[in-house]
Amino acid sequence: MDFLLKAPEIAINGLKQNMASSEYDVIRSRYHLKETIGSGGFAKVKLATHLASGEKVAVKIMDKRALGDDLPRVKTEITAMKELVHQHICTLYEVVETKHKIFMVIEYCPGGELFDYIVAKDRLKESEARKFFRQILSAVAYIHHKGYAHRDLKPENLLLDDDQNLKLIDFGLAARPKGGMEQHLDTCCGSPAYAAPELVSGKQYRGAEADIWSMGVLLYALLCGFLPFDDDHVATLYKKILKGEYEEPRWLSDGSCDLLKQMLQINPKKRISMEELLIHPWVKKGHSGTVHWNSKCEKNNLNTECIAEMAEYYGKTKDDMMTIVTQWHYDEITAVYFLLLNNFVRGCRLKLPPRS
Numbered sequence: 001m002d003f004l005l006k007a008p009e010i011a012i013n014g015l016k017q018n019m020a021s022s023e024y025d026v027i028r029s030r031y032h033l034k035e036t037i038g039s040g041g042f043a044k045v046k047l048a049t050h051l052a053s054g055e056k057v058a059v060k061i062m063d064k065r066a067l068g069d070d071l072p073r074v075k076t077e078i079t080a081m082k083e084l085v086h087q088h089i090c091t092l093y094e095v096v097e098t099k100h101k102i103f104m105v106i107e108y109c110p111g112g113e114l115f116d117y118i119v120a121k122d123r124l125k126e127s128e129a130r131k132f133f134r135q136i137l138s139a140v141a142y143i144h145h146k147g148y149a150h151r152d153l154k155p156e157n158l159l160l161d162d163d164q165n166l167k168l169i170d171f172g173l174a175a176r177p178k179g180g181m182e183q184h185l186d187t188c189c190g191s192p193a194y195a196a197p198e199l200v201s202g203k204q205y206r207g208a209e210a211d212i213w214s215m216g217v218l219l220y221a222l223l224c225g226f227l228p229f230d231d232d233h234v235a236t237l238y239k240k241i242l243k244g245e246y247e248e249p250r251w252l253s254d255g256s257c258d259l260l261k262q263m264l265q266i267n268p269k270k271r272i273s274m275e276e277l278l279i280h281p282w283v284k285k286g287h288s289g290t291v292h293w294n295s296k297c298e299k300n301n302l303n304t305e306c307i308a309e310m311a312e313y314y315g316k317t318k319d320d321m322m323t324i325v326t327q328w329h330y331d332e333i334t335a336v337y338f339l340l341l342n343n344f345v346r347g348c349r350l351k352l353p354p355r356s
């Protein structure tokens with residue numbers, strides 16, 4: 001099985017990784033792996049502690065031998081997460097690859113899945129649904145701006161951080177069409193209940209338009225606590241999606257019904273666009289302005305306070321530390337930078353302990 005990221009003989013973190021040693025040696029040298037906090041088909045996700053800083057992280061562990069046809073999904077996700085750095089997207093901190101394993105170290109979200117949050121509350125009040133929907137819009141407008149479509153938007157892929165803010169995960173099905181976001185896509189993917197009519201009918205579709213349909217289903221789930229189109233038999237579910245008829249519970253406001261109607265348009269050409277969504281009266285209600293979707297943590301705009309803290313920790317000049325960080329090897333250095341940055345963005349000051 002070839003290496004996705006590095007040839008086996010290339011040193012990992014300056015040390016020649018003895019390929020005979022445990023597959024977990026490198027990850028355990030920097031993280032204390034704890035309980036499993038999630039799993040999906042080909043991966044399990046463990047809670048871990050970053051030994052140098054004491055910060056909690058999530059480690060997504062995949063065995064290349066078990067991945068089979070899903071191996072390209074992992075490369076897609078790693079490539080996408082390296083490029084998509086945003087306050088409402090789970091940050092990829094580090095990638096460790098060994099002969100048989102791939103470890104993705106990701107920002108930890110202690111609040112769990114939005115799915116479970118909705119189930120626990122039955123359904124959300126309009127104001128809370130709006131708060132979450134604005135954050136989802138912010139993340140999706142950003143990834144569309146960067147030329148990506150997520151293609152698997154659903155409450156299971158939105159996690160709550162410790163400030164009750166949403167973070168998007170699972171970019172394994174993301175697409176970045178070479179011809180730009182206007183280019184049509186062919187692959188039918190994602191979760192059936194959230195899939196757009198043009199996607200389930202096997203037609204070519206535009207990623208951005210399909211993502212907007214999925215966000216309509218997501219908004220409906222936030223406001224109602226159940227899905228607009230649902231059935232135990234996928235063929236029947238597809239018929240319901242293609243028909244586009246759904247119940248409007250009496251608790252939905254006229255504004256909510258109007259927005260849902262514009263998002264759940266079976267004809268993608270009649271569906272509301274991202275630009276119109278960002279300024280929609282329902283989205284703006286009760287908030288001072290439109291949705292801010294630009295990233296607050298772009299890689300091309302390094303945080304000088306984090307660099308200064310790292311320079312002191314590693315005994316380097318700020319310039320040398322800046323040069324090392326901007327190589328973005330997604331190794332220990334990248335992880336430390338993003339861990340410091342995430343705390344900075346949240347208004348905390350993470351002080352690294354003296355190095356042993």
Ligand SMILES: [NH3+]CCCOc1cc(-c2cn[nH]c2)ccc1C(=O)Nc1ccccc1
Nearest residue numbers: 038039040043045058107108109156169170
């Ligand atoms: N539905 C989410 C289950 C837990 O999965 C994750 C949790 C975190 C996480 C938890 N806390 N912070 C981040 C980060 C990433 C994943 C993830 O990518 N899961 C996955 C996706 C596709 C296939 C298999 C697994």
